[in-house]
Amino acid sequence: xxxxxxxxxxxxxxxxxxxxxxxxxxxxxxxxxxxxxxxxxxxxxxxxxxxxxxxxxxxxxxxxxxxxxxxxxxxxxxxxxxxxxxxxxxxxxxxxxxxxxxxxxxxxxxxxxxxxxxxxxxxxxxxxxxxxxxxxxxxxxxxxxxxxxx
Amino acid sequence: xxxxxxxxxxxxxxxxxxxxxxxxxxxxxxxxxxxxxxxxxxxxxxxxxxxxxxxxxxxxxxxxxxxxxxxxxxxxxxxxxxxxxxxxxxxxxxxxxxxxxxxxxxxxxxxxxxxxxxxxxxxxxxxxxxxxxxxxxxxxxxxxxxxxxxxxxxxxxxxxxxxxxxxxxxxxxxxxxxxxxxxxxxxxxxxxxxxxxxxxxxxxxxxxxxxxxxxxxxxxxxxxxxxxxxxxxxxxxxxxxxxxxxxxxxxxxxxxxxxxxxxxxxxxxxxxxxxxxxxxxxxxxxxxxxxxxxxxxxxxxxxxxxxxxxxxxxxxxxxxxxxxxxxxxxxxxxxxxxxxxxxxxxxxxxxxxxxxxxxxxxxxxxxxxxxxxxxxxxxxxxxxxxxxxxxxxxxxxxxxxxxxxxxxxxxxxxxx
Numbered sequence: 257x258x259x260x261x262x263x264x265x266x267x268x269x270x271x272x273x274x275x276x277x278x279x280x281x282x283x284x285x286x287x288x289x290x291x292x293x294x295x296x297x298x299x300x301x302x303x304x305x306x307x308x309x310x311x312x313x314x315x316x317x318x319x320x321x322x323x324x325x326x327x328x329x330x331x332x333x334x335x336x337x338x339x340x341x342x343x344x345x346x347x348x349x350x351x352x353x354x355x356x357x358x359x360x361x362x363x364x365x366x367x368x369x370x371x372x373x374x375x376x377x378x379x380x381x382x383x384x385x386x387x388x389x390x391x392x393x394x395x396x397x398x399x400x401x402x403x404x405x406x
Numbered sequence: 407x408x409x410x411x412x413x414x415x416x417x418x419x420x421x422x423x424x425x426x427x428x429x430x431x432x433x434x435x436x437x438x439x440x441x442x443x444x445x446x447x448x449x450x451x452x453x454x455x456x457x458x459x460x461x462x463x464x465x466x467x468x469x470x471x472x473x474x475x476x477x478x479x480x481x482x483x484x485x486x487x488x489x490x491x492x493x494x495x496x497x498x499x500x501x502x503x504x505x506x507x508x509x510x511x512x513x514x515x516x517x518x519x520x521x522x523x524x525x526x527x528x529x530x531x532x533x534x535x536x537x538x539x540x541x542x543x544x545x546x547x548x549x550x551x552x553x554x555x556x557x558x559x560x561x562x563x564x565x566x567x568x569x570x571x572x573x574x575x576x577x578x579x580x581x582x583x584x585x586x587x588x589x590x591x592x593x594x595x596x597x598x599x600x601x602x603x604x605x606x607x608x609x610x611x612x613x614x615x616x617x618x619x620x621x622x623x624x625x626x627x628x629x630x631x632x633x634x635x636x637x638x639x640x641x642x643x644x645x646x647x648x649x650x651x652x653x654x655x656x657x658x659x660x661x662x663x664x665x666x667x668x669x670x671x672x673x674x675x676x677x678x679x680x681x682x683x684x685x686x687x688x689x690x691x692x693x694x695x696x697x698x699x700x701x702x703x704x705x706x707x708x709x710x711x712x713x714x715x716x717x718x719x720x721x722x723x724x725x726x727x728x729x730x731x732x733x734x735x736x737x738x739x740x741x742x743x744x745x746x747x748x749x750x751x752x753x754x755x756x757x758x759x760x761x762x763x764x765x766x767x768x769x770x771x772x773x774x775x776x777x778x779x780x781x782x783x784x785x786x787x788x789x790x791x792x793x794x795x796x797x798x799x800x801x802x803x804x805x806x807x808x809x810x811x812x813x814x815x816x817x818x819x820x821x822x
Contacts, residue, residue, distance in 0.1 A: 261434055265690035268431055272715055273687065275424045276722045279417050279478050283471050283729050286413040290471070291736060297409045297814060307818025321818030323407050401816050 300325075305354050306385070306400035313394035314342050324398075327353040329365070330391055344368065344392025352383070352398075360384070360400060368392050407819030409810075414470035418458050421478045422451045428485040428691055435489075435692045443488055450484050450499055457506040461800075465513055467807020467821075468800050469737060475730045476781050476796055480789075482723060483782035486711055487703055490696055494703050494784045501786040505793035512794050516801025521745040526577040530594050533570035536563035537601040544605065564602060564610045565791035571598060571614060572756060572798065576748035579625025599642075606652055609767075609777030613760055615639050620755045625748055660773035673700045677709035677768050681717065688716030703784040705776050708768045723782075724765060731758045737803045740810075746802045753795040 304323045312318065322338055329336040333347035340349070346366030354360050363379045364370045370377040371390045383389060385400045429447020433440045454477045461468050480502055487495035522529070540563040544554045553560050578591040595618045602611035619639060623632040646653045655670055663671035663678070676699045684694060696702045696710040712720040734754025741747035757780050764783075767774035778788035811821045 258437055261431075261437075262690065262693060264431060264434070265693050268427065269688045269690050269714075269716065271427060272424060272691070273719055273722075275420050275427075276478075276482075276715075276719055279420050279424075279474075280722050280725055280729070282413060282417045282420070283475055283726075286417070286471055287729060287733060287736075289413075290411060293409055294810070297407055297819060298810060300407055301810075301813045301817035301819060304817035306816070309818070321407075321820075323817045323819065399818065 308396040469803035479781035509797035512797025533567040562787040565787040572752040580745040609775030680713040684713035
């Protein structure tokens with residue numbers, strides 16, 4: 257066996273060790289990250305009542321889906337649950353919530369417009385699956401889970 | 407809300423680089439360039455690339471990390487085998503290809519299956535039939551009567567019985583109805599172990615008994631009965647120590663192999679010396695003396711790996727099995743039905759117990775019993791059975807993934 261081979265084999269054993277070590281660390285860290293992310297995402301998904309798709313509004317959120325929980329404040333301020341960064345939306349504009357009767361409602365918090373399928377919403381306007389809700393100039397389609405869709 | 411599953415592909419690339427660099431090195435071992443070894447490395451790398459990507463395309467929710475761990479372990483085995491004996495390595499590569507296809511089929515079956523219902527009785531008979539067939543017609547190899555030759559093909563029936571044993575056990579622990587069913591199942595498990603002990607296949611007997619006890623505890627949650635079962639297994643082990651001379655010999659060798667280093671203790675002594683000779687970082691691939699270790703392609707492959715790659719590499723290999731077990735347990739805990747959970751739990755336990763039994767035997771932690779190291783040891787039956795068990799785990803992972811994605815989609819999220 258040549259001395260060149262011996263030198264190469266002795267050097268490469270550290271590469272093999274490093275490769276195996278990186279694979280081990282990689283699969284371990286990916287497993288931990290995946291486990292945490294999955295727990296978080298599934299936790300949100302389980303407690304969600306559905307989602308709304310932004311049909312028109314600020315470009316950065318156009319077409320995106322936003323999860324709806326039992327109670328969601330919507331507005332332009334960073335303090336609300338769902339931020340719609342559009343001038344036509346008040347700082348705290350509206351609220352979508354699931355009431356004790358099991359129905360989902362939308363109401364107005366500020367002076368801005370809220371409509372449900374084109375009709376102005378009052379304090380307790382019920383919404384259902386596939387309804388189109390406007391918050392100022394932001395238009396969203398509501399998708400409720402089957403269990404929430406009365 | 408996006409659930410991202412990234413990174414497994416990069417780990418596969420590293421695994422492939424490991425194979426390619428190891429085979430490139432080995433191809434210069436004889437002084438001149440050996441095209442066969444280099445081609446083998448490229449073939450192995452392509453197979454893994456294809457196997458992984460096909461699995462990820464066909465089954466979107468396959469547990470990619472579990473698959474990468476299996477491929478990494480298989481690649482360590484393939485590199486070691488190509489260094490020891492190219493014919494065995496090529497056969498192993500072919501069996502790996504066959505096993506990957508079988509794994510896809512098992513994933514499809516498990517994905518569609520509910521609990522196999524009455525088919526379990528047929529599988530029960532099949533498992534017992536395979537073990538009895540081995541006892542009656544098998545020839546002895548390495549002390550155990552577990553090899554059956556049908557024309558040009560030799561196989562180990564106990565390897566296939568393992569898969570059936572897991573499915574049947576998961577079914578019985580998930581549906582338990584009445585004492586006759588319980589008696590029937592316990593008799594099946596007991597008879598399986600007894601046939602294996604009579605066939606001198608002690609490693610498989612230990613594996614079946616261990617898996618049964620762990621699944622019994624997981625399936626029933628009865629601590630006292632499990633302890634009683636452990637007691638019965640212990641009493642059985644003590645009884646076989648006195649009844650069967652070969653069991654007695656194994657224990658005596660384990661207690662002091664150096665006293666029998668020229669006879670029955672030769673394997674363990676040579677294995678231990680190989681591990682010690684390699685040291686922490688190994689002698690270097692191709693620079694050790696694995697020829698001095700008996701059964702170096704199957705039972706004792708771990709000693710050869712430690713000799714050439716080092717003890718640290720050996721520890722990394724053991725930790726890989728540990729991550730595999732943890733992922734299996736997470737899949738089992740997420741399973742939608744009790745049958746699925748027990749199925750994955752059983753398959754994971756069996757593979758981890760098998761690794762423990764053989765690695766523990768080689769490093770003299772427990773008495774040595776001839777059994778293969780999952781995914782690494784040479785052997786078509788072993789590779790097929792191990793990948794079938796991986797297919798079971800992956801099948802349930804796919805079911806879990808589809809259910810979770812459905813739930814996430816309902817909340818407006820997506821899985822990438």
